[in-house]
Structure formats: structure tokens, C-alpha cells
Amino acid sequence: MEVLTLRKVLIVVVILMAISFLAFIFSSLVGVADISLNEALDIILKKLTSSTTALSKPSDKEVILLEIRIPRIIFSFLVGASLSIAGVLFQVILKNPLAEPYILGVSGGSAVGAVAAIILGLSFGIYITAFSFVGAILSVIILLLISTAGGEMSASTLLLGGVIINAFFSAIVMFLVSTASRGEIQSAVFWLMGDLSQASYRNLKVIFPVIMLGTVISFSLSRKLNILALGDEQAIQLGLNAKLYNRIVLVLASLLTATVVSMSGLIGFIGLIIPHIVRLCLGADHRILIPSAFFTGGIYLLLSDTLARTLRAPSELPVGVITAIVGAPFFLYLLRKGRTEVL
Numbered sequence: 628m629e630v631l632t633l634r635k636v637l638i639v640v641v642i643l644m645a646i647s648f649l650a651f652i653f654s655s656l657v658g659v660a661d662i663s664l665n666e667a668l669d670i671i672l673k674k675l676t677s678s679t680t681a682l683s684k685p686s687d688k689e690v691i692l693l694e695i696r697i698p699r700i701i702f703s704f705l706v707g708a709s710l711s712i713a714g715v716l717f718q719v720i721l722k723n724p725l726a727e728p729y730i731l732g733v734s735g736g737s738a739v740g741a742v743a744a745i746i747l748g749l750s751f752g753i754y755i756t757a758f759s760f761v762g763a764i765l766s767v768i769i770l771l772l773i774s775t776a777g778g779e780m781s782a783s784t785l786l787l788g789g790v791i792i793n794a795f796f797s798a799i800v801m802f803l804v805s806t807a808s809r810g811e812i813q814s815a816v817f818w819l820m821g822d823l824s825q826a827s828y829r830n831l832k833v834i835f836p837v838i839m840l841g842t843v844i845s846f847s848l849s850r851k852l853n854i855l856a857l858g859d860e861q862a863i864q865l866g867l868n869a870k871l872y873n874r875i876v877l878v879l880a881s882l883l884t885a886t887v888v889s890m891s892g893l894i895g896f897i898g899l900i901i902p903h904i905v906r907l908c909l910g911a912d913h914r915i916l917i918p919s920a921f922f923t924g925g926i927y928l929l930l931s932d933t934l935a936r937t938l939r940a941p942s943e944l945p946v947g948v949i950t951a952i953v954g955a956p957f958f959l960y961l962l963r964k965g966r967t968e969v970l
Contacts, residue, residue: 631912643922650926654700654933659940660691667692702826703932704925706887707897709838711924712845714898715916716880719852720873727898728884732792736766737888739796742803742815756889763885766792821894821947823932830890841883842921849913894947896954897924
């Protein structure tokens with residue numbers, strides 16, 4: 628078995644950073660408005676060198692690139708990275724590589740909050756984000772209460788609790804949608820399928836520190852995650868407080884998921900696909916798995932969103948549709964191959 632070295636981690640990270648940069652450039656140039664690479668560079672240089680007090684009206688291409696595409700590109704990358712890291716963390720505590728963020732009911736709670744905001748006529752500004760985040764955190768609290776009712780938190784209890792919570796919240800969502808008007812139903816359904824069109828610098832100011840801090844904490848726990856992945860009994864024998872760290876990882880993964888889902892809607896399968904692919908390519912050591920999953924997840928959702936907004940231009944598809952089309956067959960493939968044990 629190859630020993631993981633700092634040099635290998637740095638090489639992989641640098642390569643993924645380079646691919647991320649190329650994906651950023653590609654996505655910024657693709658869209659309804661035709662913007663060449665030279666035009667994009669000129670616009671960015673002009674923005675960086677111009678005076679903040681300049682009164683000249685920006686051109687249409689400047690507005691499209693600086694106010695629409697760039698924040699959406701960064702937003703989609705961060706959402707994909709966050710969901711991918713959350714998938715890695717959930718798979719550790721569930722001891723199941725087929726687990727992903729939505730399996731524990733976080734998405735269900737977030738959906739209830741978002742749909743409730745839409746039904747109440749608050750689907751603007753910060754309201755839908757706040758309602759969705761509260762719903763997601765509520766689902767995490769319920770899950771913690773269910774999974775620790777007997778004093779111990781097991782993977783099977785977490786999984787069963789997630790299924791129950793998802794089923795309950797799905798029923799609430801169906802009830803709320805059934806009482807909504809036609810316009811509210813359309814808004815709710817579009818959000819439930821994943822929507823990155825509302826990306827803005829204001830949203831980035833909220834999610835960027837949360838995602839970066841969560842990623843840094845996750846990476847700092849890499850060695851402990853490697854021990855937890857061996858099983859709770861072995862972790863305890865090696866001197867690790869498995870109960871404590873399982874709870875820490877659960878809360879960390881749930882917060883990462885809730886933060887981005889509250890702004891992006893429900894985007895599934897990223898937490899399943901990306902960690903699994905990275906494990907197959909680079910191994911299961913979390914010291915390389917976490918940074919690799921961060922960049923790979925970001926690249927994947929960035930390119931998926933680029934496809935979603937250009938496939939039927941000038942209209943666009945919800946990005947959740949693209950990730951589901953790719954993710955569902957991938958999930959079935961894993962089950963058919965039987966490469967992992969499903970709880």
C-alpha cells in the first residue's frame with residue numbers, strides 16, 4: 628500500500644486547482660451572450676484598475692460577466708465543494724460509501740422551510756434562505772434526539788432516523804404545495820429541483836466563510852476520520868472517543884449541507900458521486916480525500932450548472948435535474964456492482 632506523503636497531496640491539490648481555474652474560465656465565456664476570452668480579460672482588468680467613483684455606465688457584457696456569471700460560477704463551485712465534503716463526513720459516521728447528505732433528512736427540513744416561505748409570500752431577499760436554514764437545523768436537532776435516545780449513536784439508527792425524517796418532511800411539503808397557488812407551486816417546484824440562478828455576492832459573503840471554515844475543520848480531523856472509518860469499536864480501542872467525534876462530524880456535515888441548501892435548493896447525488904470517484908482514484912485516506920473532494924465537487928457542479936444554463940438557452944434547467952440524471956444511474960451502478968455494503 629502506497630504511503631501518503633505531503634508531496635503527493637500537494638501535487639493532487641495543485642492539479643485540481645489548475646483544472647478548477649480552467650473550468651472557471653470556460654464557464655465565464657459560455658452563455659447566451661457571446662464573450663470572448665480577450666473581452667473577459669479586458670472587462671476584469673478595467674474593473675480592477677478603474678476608480679470606484681467612476682460614473683460611466685457599464686456595458687451589457689460587463690454586467691453579465693461581473694454581476695451574473697462570476698458570482699454564479701463561484702457560488703456553484705462552493706455549493707458543490709460543500710456538498711461533496713458533507714458527503715465524505717456522512718459516509719464516515721454511517722460507515723457506508725453510498726450515504727450522502729440528503730439521506731439524513733437535512734434536505735427534507737430545508738425543503739419545508741423554503742416552501743413555507745414561498746407559501747407565505749416571502750420568497751424574496753433573505754427570507755427563503757432563513758426559513759430553509761432553520762428547517763435544516765431543526766431536522767438535525769430531531770435527528771440527534773432520535774439517534775442518541777438510547778445513549779449511543781449508531782449508523783443504523785442514524786440511517787433509519789434520516790429515512791423517517793425525510794418521509795415526514797416530504798408529507799409536509801406535499802401538504803404545503805397542495806394549498807399553494809399556481810405561481811407559488813411553480814416557484815416551490817423550481818427550488819426543490821435545485822436553483823443557482825439567485826447567486827449573488829451577498830450570498831457568497833454568507834456561505835464562503837462557513838464553507839471554508841468547515842473544510843479546514845474537516846481536514847484538521849482527517850486522522851481521526853481515518854480511525855472512525857475503521858468502526859467505532861476499533862476507534863475506541865485506539866483511544867478515540869468515537870461517540871464524541873461522531874456527533875461533531877454529524878453536526879459539521881449537517882451545517883455544511885444546510886448552509887448551501889438554504890440558498891441553492893435541493894441538489895442531490897454530489898455527496899455520493901464525488902467522494903466515491905475520489906476514493907477509487909486516490910484512496911480512502913481523508914488527508915487527501917477531503918481536499919480532493921472539495922475541488923472535484925466544485926468542478927462537477929460548476930460544469931453541471933454551465934450545462935444547465937446553456938442546454939436550453941435562453942431558458943435554463945434546474946441544475947438538480949442534471950445532477951440527478953447523472954447521479955441516479957451511478958447509484959444503481961454501484962448497487963449492481965456490489966462494491967459496497969448497504970446498511
